[in-house]
Amino acid sequence: EVQLEQSGAEVKKPGESLKISCQGSGYTFTNYWIAWVRQMPGKGLEFMGILYPGDSDARYSPSFEGQVTISVDKSISTAYLQWSSLKASDTGVYYCARVRWSRFDAFDVWGQGTMVTVSP
Amino acid sequence: EIVLTQSPGTLSLSPGESATLSCRASQSVSSSYLAWYQQKPGQAPRLLIYGAASRATGIPDRFSGSGSGTDFTLTISRLEPEDFAVYYCQQYGRSSHTFGGGTKVEIK
Numbered sequence: 001e002v003q004l005e006q007s008g009a010e011v012k013k014p015g016e017s018l019k020i021s022c023q024g025s026g027y028t029f030t031n032y033w034i035a036w037v038r039q040m041p042g043k044g045l046e047f048m049g050i051l052y053p054g055d056s057d058a059r060y061s062p063s064f065e066g067q068v069t070i071s072v073d074k075s076i077s078t079a080y081l082q083w084s085s086l087k088a089s090d091t092g093v094y095y096c097a098r099v100r101w102s103r104f105d106a107f108d109v110w111g112q113g114t115m116v117t118v119s120p
Numbered sequence: 121e122i123v124l125t126q127s128p129g130t131l132s133l134s135p136g137e138s139a140t141l142s143c144r145a146s147q148s149v150s151s152s153y154l155a156w157y158q159q160k161p162g163q164a165p166r167l168l169i170y171g172a173a174s175r176a177t178g179i180p181d182r183f184s185g186s187g188s189g190t191d192f193t194l195t196i197s198r199l200e201p202e203d204f205a206v207y208y209c210q211q212y213g214r215s216s217h218t219f220g221g222g223t224k225v226e227i228k
Binding site (some may be wrong): 035037044045046047050061062095097100104105106107108110111112113 | 121150153155157159164165166167170171176177197205208210212215216217218219220222
């Protein structure tokens with residue numbers, strides 16, 4: 001079964017750093033792009049960026065460029081989303097998703113989401 | 121960046137009725153690179169439709185997508201109790217991905 005397993009919920013203070021993970025299984029991890037999507041409380045979905053695990057090529061939405069870093073450790077089939085200095089406005093649920101075929105395609109498999117709470 | 125506008129914001133219907141959801145793009149969507157997702161409370165989104173009209177694996181045929189250019193539609197015929205949820209459209213052409221604001225389908 002194709003699955004993406006995300007790391008658990010986090011509670012952090014403003015200014016702290018954070019790295020959350022997304023581990024793929026049941027398919028060849030390096031062959032499919034992985035996307036990150038934010039959902040702020042009670043709001044819609046926002047595309048953050050996308051990464052190709054095969055060569056670590058990462059692209060960012062203009063809204064998130066410079067705010068987060070997307071990376072991968074293909075030896076353990078895991079993608080990461082990290083912040084160097086969190087803000088309260090980073091509070092939300094973060095999903096990773098597998099891109100269906102090419103870089104420009106729909107997201108066919110989703111992780112369960114990681115809730116990030118940033119509060120003083 | 122292509123902006124997707126979904127309407128209506130909320131649709132109140134009864135089980136057995138049909139739902140018609142609209143997604144309008146600010147520019148033409150390349151090659152019908154348009155997807156629809158369903159999200160229930162506390163759950164991750166689920167892919168329903170890709171390529172504007174192709175159903176994803178395991179999606180019942182009461183879900184259908186249509187449209188091209190800037191105007192796209194998701195139709196749910198014969199609403200089942202499990203279909204009451206929020207639906208998002210997404211475009212994935214023109215060098216980026218963007219989502220619409222969502223349409224909530226609620227029980228009347």
